[in-house]
Amino acid sequence: MSEVTIALAKGRMQNQTLELLSRSGIRCDEEALRSRRLSIEDTTGRIRFIFVKPADVPVYVEHGTADCGVCGADVLMESEADVLQPLDLNIACCTIAVAQPCARSDDAMKGKIDTVALRINEAGMLRVATKYPRIARKHFLEHGIPVEIIELSGSVELAPVLGLADCIVDLVETGRTLIENGLTITETIAASSGRFIVNRVSYHLKSGIIAELLDKLAASIVAADKSETESSHAENYK
Numbered sequence: 389m390s391e392v393t394i395a396l397a398k399g400r401m402q403n404q405t406l407e408l409l410s411r412s413g414i415r416c417d418e419e420a421l422r423s424r425r426l427s428i429e430d431t432t433g434r435i436r437f438i439f440v441k442p443a444d445v446p447v448y449v450e451h452g453t454a455d456c457g458v459c460g461a462d463v464l465m466e467s468e469a470d471v472l473q474p475l476d477l478n479i480a481c482c483t484i485a486v487a488q489p490c491a492r493s494d495d496a497m498k499g500k501i502d503t504v505a506l507r508i509n510e511a512g513m514l515r516v517a518t519k520y521p522r523i524a525r526k527h528f529l530e531h532g533i534p535v536e537i538i539e540l541s542g543s544v545e546l547a548p549v550l551g552l553a554d555c556i557v558d559l560v561e562t563g564r565t566l567i568e569n570g571l572t573i574t575e576t577i578a579a580s581s582g583r584f585i586v587n588r589v590s591y592h593l594k595s596g597i598i599a600e601l602l603d604k605l606a607a608s609i610v611a612a613d614k615s616e617t618e619s620s621h622a623e624n625y626k
Contacts, residue, residue: 389433390429390433390434390435390436391434391435391594391597392434392435392436392455392456392590392594392597392598392601393435393436393437393438393453393454393455393456394435394436394437394438394454394455394456394457394458395437395438395439395440395444395445395448395449395453395454395456395457395458395459396437396438396439396440396445396457396458397440397441397442397445397457397458397459397460397463398439398440398441398442399442400480401442401458401459401460401479401480401582402439404479404480404582405458405477405479405582406421408477408479408605408608408609409605411608411611411612412604412605412607412608413604414430414435414601414604415430415431416428416429416430416431416437417431426438426439426440427439434597435601438454442459442460442463443463443466443467445457445458445459445463445585446459446463446464446467446469446471446585447467447469449469449471449585449586449587450469450470450471450587452587452589452590454587455586455587455590455594455598456584456585456586456587456590456598456601457471457584457585457586458477458582458583458584458585459582459583459585460480460482460559460580460581460582460583461476461578461579461580461581461582461583462482462484462520462523462559462578462580464583464585465484465520465522465523465578465580466520466521466522466523468522469585470588471585471586471587471588472585472586472587472588472591473583473584473585474584474585474586474602475583475584475602475605475606475609476581476582476583476584477581477582477583477584477605477609478581478582478609478612478613479581479582480580480581480582481561481579481580481581482559482560482561482579482580482581483559483560483576483577483578483579483580484520484523484557484558484559484560484576484577484578484579484580485557485558485560485573485574485575485576485577486527486555486556486557486573486574486575486576486577487545487548487555487556487557487558487560487566487571487572487573487574488548488554488555488556488571488572488574489548489549489570489571489572490570490571490572512534513534513535513536514528514533514534514535514536514554514555515535515536515538515552515553515554515555516528516535516536516537516538516553516554516555516556516557517538517539517540517544517547517548517552517553517555517556517557518537518538518539518540518544518556518557518558519539519540519541519542519544519558519559520557520558520559521537521539523557523577523578524537524557525537527557527577538552538553544556544558545558545565545566545569545571546569548571549569549570549571555574556571557577559580560573584601584602584605586598
């Protein structure tokens, strides 16, 4: 029977997390990974992995169904789950940003939040399309800007283009999708990356194996950063 259960976010972050775990000496059977199973064990049988939607990771961990989990900081900010966040894994690095149509915000790169305010004067309230309603509402209210939150589950970039919203709050990696849809970033709200999270009770009851996991992951991250730095220096001297 496994000693600890880890909830992993399915999708792009899943592959990066499994790669990091593998570099840390924690591996799963390749055949099991290729299957459609949502729960598998590592090769030692000590660790059970469950694969769930990103937004569900903090739910499983907070309620103790999973002892630990890996998900983005954006998911944690939105959920406000009561979990411990002992380690930034430095994977899936993105930003949570405000973006508007380029044509409607010519001075966007100058005034940023002020250009948004100009549009409020016309409509009385800013319409914001987002998959992150809690983050968006908190951000604009902190700036004293009244907002109407339009919650979408995907293709948020279409909302301003089709007139559904004035701007969006979304997760941005390269910014290419924004550019291709005629949008520009007017403000960065926060940085996001993959975080290793732990249930508060499990952190004490299973401290041994969790501390072991954290040590292995931290060492792997340091080694990766060192390798990247050395590679960068080597390129500079070519």
